[in-house]
Amino acid sequence: MNRIVFRGGTLFDAVSRCADSADVAVEDGRIVEVGTGLQGDEEVDCTGRGVLPGLIDCHVHLTMTSPDLFESVQEPFSLQFYEGARNMARTLAAGVTTVRDAAGADLGMRVAQERGLIAGPRMRISLNMLSQTGGHGDPWWPSTCVVDLLPPHPGRPPVVVDGPEEIRRKIRELVRAGADVIKVATSGGVVSGGAGPRIPHFRDDEIAMMVTEASAAGLHVMAHAHGEGAKAAVRNGVRSIEHGHFLDDETLEMMAARGTWLVPTLSAGVGLRHAIEAGTGYPDHVVEKIKQRTDGSVRRAVEAGVPIAMGTDAPLYPHGENLLELELLVDQGLSPADALHAATLSAANLMGLGDTLGSLTPGKRADLVLVEGDPLDVAGLGKRILAVYQDGRRVHEADHAR
Template sequence: MTRTILRGGTVFDAASRTAGPADVAVENGWITDVGTGLDGDEEVDCAGRGVLPGLIDCHVHLTMTGADLFAAAQEPFSLQFYEGARNMARTLAAGVTTVRDAAGADLGMPVARERGLIPGPRMQISLNMLSQTGGHGDPWWPSTCVVDLLPPHPGRPPVIVDGPEEIRRKIRELVRAGADVIKVATSGGVVSSGAGPRIPHFRDDEIAMMVTEASAAGLHVMAHAHGEGAKAAVRNGVRSIEHGHFLDDETLEMMVARGTWLVPTLSAGVGLRQAVEAGVPYPDHIAEKIRQRSGDSVRRAVEAGVRIAMGTDAPLYPHGENLLELELLVEHGLSPAEALHAATLSAAELMGLESTLGSITPGKRADLVIVDGDLLDVRDLGKRILAVYQDGRAVHVADRNVPD
């Protein structure tokens, strides 16, 4: 068994949110020691470089590409999976070794990765997003056309549901199809045809059923949610609020008291505004929703002590450029170390993976990222990725001076 030492780098300690010089020993895909002067059979010279745990993006859509969602809806059905394979590789090269897919990916994608057919991050999948009739995930448009970005197929059940009993059955179908997490829209959204983010969707008894049935299967619920829809989701026990615009003080207080996570997806807003400016032909009412600013919910959440985990909503900002989110989190009140924590140990805890991922700790998987320069300077961090390791194996090497 080969013992490899990552020698002389500045290692990010996610638990203490600090960084300092250390060696990291890796054997058989696991971290076995962290310290100074470690001995091994092989070495990777990390002098002048930073060593991070594999980063985690808690909100992606790997089968989607680009911000022009209407063009995407006109593509051949199977193209999404070929593009998904490319998006997985781009995400991994960005130092993101684990993701939570928030609708789109089916069970075949993580299985293909696990079998070594395609490179990509570890995955938790939701398959699709529960929506009420006329809700954020309902593909019906006023023209009576259907513009479905996530058309159902045997591995991705249809998800328009109304009432607790429909919800009970649908969650069981999602679990049967391989879902690791249940995704729901408890409010309107920006890029759908219907209500905007301030309009709540689903009633308390419906959201409570989602949480009950998911819990019975050992799963959590993640909620696309804004405003009053977010408040209802928190009140009924969802694990995380995704996006989270227009959160009032009462909602933030509830999130702190209940330990509810916020996944801000700040990159999505940047990407959508850039798409409008570039002339992507959104309908006028959607373009107007995109132009509207969402307030300061994230900064207020940080100040209130809400737990934050990183998520990007890629591809609304491109796959492979996920680490812009770190810069945006800093702009909204986190320190650089806290932003990195949101993308490592916090994200692992949200996803229930903290026992094996999220920090450079003996006994955890050797998912590691080597970066050039100061790892606590998150500006343009994605452009400074030198090497990415999964289970101790180099899966992306940008600098050929870093052995693979």
Template sequence: MTRTVFRGGTLFDAVSKSATVADIAVEDGRIAAVGTGLDGDTEVDCAGRGILPGLFDCHVHLTMSSTDLFHIAQEPFSVQFYEGALNMAKTLACGITTVRDAAGADHGMRVAQERGMIPGPRMRVSLNMLSQTGGHGDPWWPSTCVMDLLPAHPGRPPVVVDGPEQIRHKIRELVRAGADVIKVATSGGLVSSGAGPRIAHFRDDEIAMMVSEASAAGLHVMAHANADGAKAAVRNGVRSIEHGNHLDDETLAMMAERGTWLVPTLSAGLGLRRAIEGGEQYPDHVLAKIEESGGSSVARAVRAGVPIAMGTDTPLIPHGENLTELRLLVDEGLTPAQALHAATLSAAELMGLDAELGSLEPGKRADLVLVDGDPLDIDDLSGRIRTVYQDGHAVHRRA
């Protein structure tokens, strides 16, 4: 059994949110020791480089590279899975070694990654997003056309539901199909045809059923939610609020008290603005919703004690540009160390993986990211990545 020592790097300690020079010994895919003067069979010289735990993105859509419905509707059905493999590689290359796919990827993609058939981040998949009739995930458009960003297939069940009993049955279908987490839209959205993000969707008895039925299967619920839709989701026990714009003080206080995570996906707004400036076409009523959006709650959430986990909502910002989110979090008032914590240990805790991942501690899996320079310098972090490791094996090297 080979013991490899990563020598003399500046380690980001996600527990203390600080950085210090030390060695890491890796054996049999796990961190065996952290300290100075460690011995091993082989050595990786990390002088002048930072070492981060493998990073997390808690909100991605790997099978999508665009939200252009007209384009997607003309693609052969199976192209999405090859596109997903390409996006998995792009995500891994920027140091993201674990993701939570918020609709799109199916159980087979996760299995393929676990078996080493395709390179990519470790995955937790939701398959698709529960939506009420006329909600954010309903593919019906005013023309009476059905244009679905995520068309149903055997591994990705259709998810438009109304009432607790329909919800109970649908969650059981999702669990049967391999979901690791249940995704719901308790608010309207921007790029769909229906109501905007300030409008609440689903009633308390419906959301309570989602949480109850998911819990019975050992799963959590993540909620696309803003404003009053987020308040209802928190009140009924969801694990995380995705996007979370326009959250009032009462909602933030409940989140802090209950330990409900906020996954802000600030990159999504930036990506939409860039797309519009670049000439991407959206219907007028969608553009109107985008113009009225905003209202980030991050700074107030931090002050209220709400835990933050990093998520990007790729492809609204392109896959591979995930670490843009770190700078946006800092712009909202987090320190670089707090932003990195949101992308490491906090994200691992949200996903229930903190016993195995999220920090550089003995016994944990050896997911490491080697970067040039100071690991606390988040500017151009993607461009400074040298090598990405999963279980101690190099899975990406910068050319």
């Protein structure tokens, strides 16, 4: 059995949230030892380099590429899967070795990655996002035309539902189609044609049914949610709040007490503002919602002790530039080490993968990212990626590292 030693790097220990010099020994795709002076059959010289656990993005949309929804809906149906393969490769090259796809990717994409047909991060998939009639995921627009970014197909069921019994059946369909997590919109959104983020969607009995049915299948619920919609989601037991603007003190207190995660997707706001500046043709009411997006909820969540996990909402900010999110988290009050924790062990724990991913710990899968310089310096970290390893196998090497 071949033993590879990554020697002399500065390791980020996600458990202690510190960095220090150490070697990592890998056998058969697993970390077997961490220490100094380790011996192996092969060596990777990490002198002067940081060594991070494989990073995790808890909120991406791999089948989407453009933030311009009107451009996207005019593309051929199957193009999304070819673009998805490219987006997976770009994400992996950014040091992100695991993702949670928050609507779009189907079971075939996940299986293709697992079988080595496509280079990319390992995936947890939601398939699509439950929406009430007139909600954030309802493709109907006032013109009566349909603008559906996620048109249904056999691997991605339609998801506009109303009432607990419709929800029960739909979740069972999603589980049958291969969902690893259930995604719901419990409030309006920014770029949809309907209500804005302050308007709650679904009632308590409906959200409770989602959590009950997901739990019966061993799954969690993630909620696109703002304001009162987020409060209802937390009250009824969702696992994570995605985006999370307009969160009041009561909601934050409940989240901290219950251990409900916040996935802030700060990069999305930057990407949407860039899209407006570039002249993307959003309607005026969508532009107005984008301008109202930032409200300080993330900083207050950090102060309240709400657990944070990294998610980007790519492609609202481009796939492959995921690590901007680390800098934005620091801007909102996290230390660099805490931001890295949000992208490693916290993210793994949110996704139920903490036993196998998220830290450079013996027994875990050997996902490692080699970076130039200090791993605790998150500024511009995405431009300092040198090599990415997944299960101990090098899956990306930067041109400047060769």
